[in-house]
Amino acid sequence: MDQTLSEFGNVFVFFLLGVVFVAGGYLTARMLRPSRPNPVKTSTYECGEEAVGSAWVKFNIRFYVVALIFIIFDVEVVFLFPWATVFRQLGSFALVEALVFAGILILGLVYAWVKGDLDWVRPTPSVPKMPEMPASKSTSQRD
Amino acid sequence: MFELPSGAEIQSIISILKSGLGFFIPEIYLSILFMGLIILDLALKGRNKSGILGWATLIGLGGSFYFIAQQHAMQAGEHFFGMYVLDEYAIFFKYFFVASGMFAVVATLADRKFDAEVKSIGEYYALVVAMVIGMVMMAAASDLLMIFLAMELVSLSAYILSGYFKRDARSSEAALKYLVYGAVSSGLMLYGFSLIYGMTAETNILKISMELADHGYDPLVMILATLLIMAGFGYKIGAFPFHFWSPDVYEGAPTPITAYLSVASKAAGFALLLRFFYIAVPHGVSPYEDILGIDWLTLLVIMSVASMIYGNVVAIWQKNVKRLLAYSSIAHAGYLLLGVIVMDEIGTQAVLFYLLSYFLMNYAAFYVVVLISNRTGSETLDDYRGLGSKMPLAGAALTVFLISLVGLPPTVGFIGKLMIFSALLSKGALYIWLALIGVLTSVISLYYYMLIPLNMFLRESLEPNEKSLNPGFLAQLMMAVLMILTIWFGLFFEPLSEFARYSSAMFGLSLY
Amino acid sequence: MEQLTTIGINHYLTISAILFALGLYAVMTRKNAIVVLMGVELILNAANINFLAFSHYNGGMEGVMFSLFVIVLAAAEAAVALAIIINIYKIFKSVDVSSIDSMKE
Numbered sequence: 001m002d003q004t005l006s007e008f009g010n011v012f013v014f015f016l017l018g019v020v021f022v023a024g025g026y027l028t029a030r031m032l033r034p035s036r037p038n039p040v041k042t043s044t045y046e047c048g049e050e051a052v053g054s055a056w057v058k059f060n061i062r063f064y065v066v067a068l069i070f071i072i073f074d075v076e077v078v079f080l081f082p083w084a085t086v087f088r089q090l091g092s093f094a095l096v097e098a099l100v101f102a103g104i105l106i107l108g109l110v111y112a113w114v115k116g117d118l119d120w121v122r123p124t125p126s127v128p129k130m131p132e133m134p135a136s137k138s139t140s141q142r143d
Numbered sequence: 144m145f146e147l148p149s150g151a152e153i154q155s156i157i158s159i160l161k162s163g164l165g166f167f168i169p170e171i172y173l174s175i176l177f178m179g180l181i182i183l184d185l186a187l188k189g190r191n192k193s194g195i196l197g198w199a200t201l202i203g204l205g206g207s208f209y210f211i212a213q214q215h216a217m218q219a220g221e222h223f224f225g226m227y228v229l230d231e232y233a234i235f236f237k238y239f240f241v242a243s244g245m246f247a248v249v250a251t252l253a254d255r256k257f258d259a260e261v262k263s264i265g266e267y268y269a270l271v272v273a274m275v276i277g278m279v280m281m282a283a284a285s286d287l288l289m290i291f292l293a294m295e296l297v298s299l300s301a302y303i304l305s306g307y308f309k310r311d312a313r314s315s316e317a318a319l320k321y322l323v324y325g326a327v328s329s330g331l332m333l334y335g336f337s338l339i340y341g342m343t344a345e346t347n348i349l350k351i352s353m354e355l356a357d358h359g360y361d362p363l364v365m366i367l368a369t370l371l372i373m374a375g376f377g378y379k380i381g382a383f384p385f386h387f388w389s390p391d392v393y394e395g396a397p398t399p400i401t402a403y404l405s406v407a408s409k410a411a412g413f414a415l416l417l418r419f420f421y422i423a424v425p426h427g428v429s430p431y432e433d434i435l436g437i438d439w440l441t442l443l444v445i446m447s448v449a450s451m452i453y454g455n456v457v458a459i460w461q462k463n464v465k466r467l468l469a470y471s472s473i474a475h476a477g478y479l480l481l482g483v484i485v486m487d488e489i490g491t492q493a494v495l496f497y498l499l500s501y502f503l504m505n506y507a508a509f510y511v512v513v514l515i516s517n518r519t520g521s522e523t524l525d526d527y528r529g530l531g532s533k534m535p536l537a538g539a540a541l542t543v544f545l546i547s548l549v550g551l552p553p554t555v556g557f558i559g560k561l562m563i564f565s566a567l568l569s570k571g572a573l574y575i576w577l578a579l580i581g582v583l584t585s586v587i588s589l590y591y592y593m594l595i596p597l598n599m600f601l602r603e604s605l606e607p608n609e610k611s612l613n614p615g616f617l618a619q620l621m622m623a624v625l626m627i628l629t630i631w632f633g634l635f636f637e638p639l640s641e642f643a644r645y646s647s648a649m650f651g652l653s654l655y
Numbered sequence: 656m657e658q659l660t661t662i663g664i665n666h667y668l669t670i671s672a673i674l675f676a677l678g679l680y681a682v683m684t685r686k687n688a689i690v691v692l693m694g695v696e697l698i699l700n701a702a703n704i705n706f707l708a709f710s711h712y713n714g715g716m717e718g719v720m721f722s723l724f725v726i727v728l729a730a731a732e733a734a735v736a737l738a739i740i741i742n743i744y745k746i747f748k749s750v751d752v753s754s755i756d757s758m759k760e
Binding site for chain 3: 006007008061065068075
């Protein structure tokens with residue numbers, strides 16, 4: 001083999017080490033551990049909760065709404081990174097510019113907030129099964 | 144990997160940005176208007192909110208004319224590192240788009256369907272303004288990045304606007320179709336841009352043209368990039384192979400938005416197409432011989448002819464007036480493309496003039512459609528029967544606008560077509576057949592346009608009831624003014640055509 | 656052999672072309688609106704890879720800038736798109752692009 005590895009060689013060695021590491025872990029565990037399965041042990045581990053039903057359930061659409069609002073503001077940060085790298089030299093002009101930029105975004109957030117798109121539990125006329133739960137949730141969300 | 148700029152460099156960057164701001168005032172004004180409308184929407188309560196917001200938008204948009212008019216005195220040139228251009232051509236389109244935004248607001252205020260369908264008008268007017276900003280930027284963008292951003296701003300606003308009747312199935316479907324086709328075509332265009340960037344290492348269209356002229360290009364890659372970019376532009380102008388969205392979107396969207404899309408969004412596409420096609424593409428000694436591979440010109444000719452034939456022929460069978468106007472707008476994109484193909488000053492002038500005339504007659508026609516559907520609740524051709532006696536002025540006005548759309552004298556549409564065809568003929572024998580197709584398809588359009596007045600005046604209503612349908616004084620006045628303008632500019636077109644000629648000056652153009 | 660041992664611009668362009676083709680394939684064959692939009696995301700990211708590769712090998716920052724803006728716009732577009740699709744689902748109980756076709760001549 002050559003003294004210097006090519007770029008692909010590096011990747012290949014890395015890949016190989018990864019495979020060996022994972023496989024080695026499993027192999028030693030298999031050799032050392034006692035094997036006594038029972039139904040509780042083989043069930044899916046879900047943070048200590050009992051797993052109910054299949055994992056392929058439909059999630060509430062509100063998750064997406066909140067996630068989407070989040071992702072827009074999250075992604076806008078991309079523009080602040082280049083700005084931040086040269087912030088020291090930029091001075092006050094750039095600070096004002098960034099504030100204008102952030103201000104416009106905050107206006108959007110305020111709009112979504114006031115219009116009620118951030119409220120998790122919307123006021124619904126139907127009576128919930130457990131009256132305390134939704135109420136306490138909604139107050140904590142509003143804070 | 145990349146070096147950070149030094150302090151002096153940054154100071155010069157900041158000074159360029161600051162000096163550029165002076166040439167960017169109308170856009171800044173419009174952005175502030177956009178945010179103001181959002182705040183106003185949050186602050187206002189009560190029943191009359193929709194009206195107040197509409198009038199505020201109207202006045203706000205009108206105020207921007209003052210800032211645009213001041214730009215005539217400024218030197219044409221590039222700003223913001225070649226991202227943005229200020230020239231007479233861009234100023235023309237600024238007027239155009241702000242006026243079309245105002246007209247969309249007027250049509251919205253007239254449309255009764257909004258009261259029934261929309262619980263809160265909310266961000267509607269703000270989105271109309273956002274679309275104006277995007278289109279203004281499309282007309283003035285001189286950098287691939289700026290072009291992409293402006294187009295996306297227009298598209299995103301338009302998706303929401305076309306689906307604004309949330310509970311209406313047709314409106315939602317319109318939004319979905321507009322979205323799917325729009326997203327795909329903008330993705331394709333972006334890939335085309337990336338290929339051009341790869342070939343030239345530049346994103347400014349002037350520099351791209353220089354780079355391509357100096358170093359040549361790989362014809363295969365260029366064809367690919369060209370096709371991909373045409374997908375994006377063709378989608379915006381609604382020309383033949385990229386027209387699939389337009390009939391459904393035009394039929395389903397709220398009528399003011401249909402009018403807005405068919406006039407303003409199409410004009411924005413043409414503004415971009417003209418600038419990109421005339422500047423980014425290198426033109427050698429003879430511009431007709433060495434344009435890129437299978438060349439843009441052939442592509443445009445094919446698109447134009449196909450649009451004229453397809454739009455006019457398919458429109459014959461339409462039963463819904465909005466859908467009929469949608470197909471006719473595909474045909475009008477074909478006529479406008481004829482003007483682009485000419486590639487000289489007369490051609491540009493003809494395109495700009497045609498856009499002005501299209502603005503007038505198409506908006507006016509849609510305005511009457513809105514008024515009629517306010518009273519009858521329908522847009523199908525059969526429900527137009529016998530309307531001529533109930534709404535005489537609306538009938539007369541619509542007839543005038545449709546005559547203008549056909550291109551018959553003495554209307555502004557006639558002058559528009561005349562200018563396009565004469566620009567074609569002045570280029571020599573090569574283009575006679577193109578003009579011929581244009582004339583022949585116009586004759587076809589006579590048939591389907593005239594179906595509407597035929598139904599209104601000569602056919603009896605299906606359900607006879609004699610109550611007259613008065614659209615109200617303001618609407619009557621508006622229709623009368625539009626009708627007079629359509630005929631007036633058909634007879635005295637000098638100021639418009641002078642304005643169009645004056646506005647055909649693009650920055651960095653070496654074509655004519 | 657050099658093609659295999661050093662990663663050059665061609666590798667990036669190939670990956671990007673494959674991504675582009677997969678995206679286009681998804682757009683043209685899939686009927687679910689969300690999958691179509693995922694195809695669009697693939698196309699956008701293919702363009703991004705192109706921009707970054709060209710930017711690195713041609714020099715200059717324009718490509719990097721371009722891809723930053725594309726990332727942000729893709730997020731914005733996804734937000735609008737999902738809002739519209741949720742609304743479509745409420746009305747039609749389906750997000751199948753080909754079956755949502757209430758308007759025809």
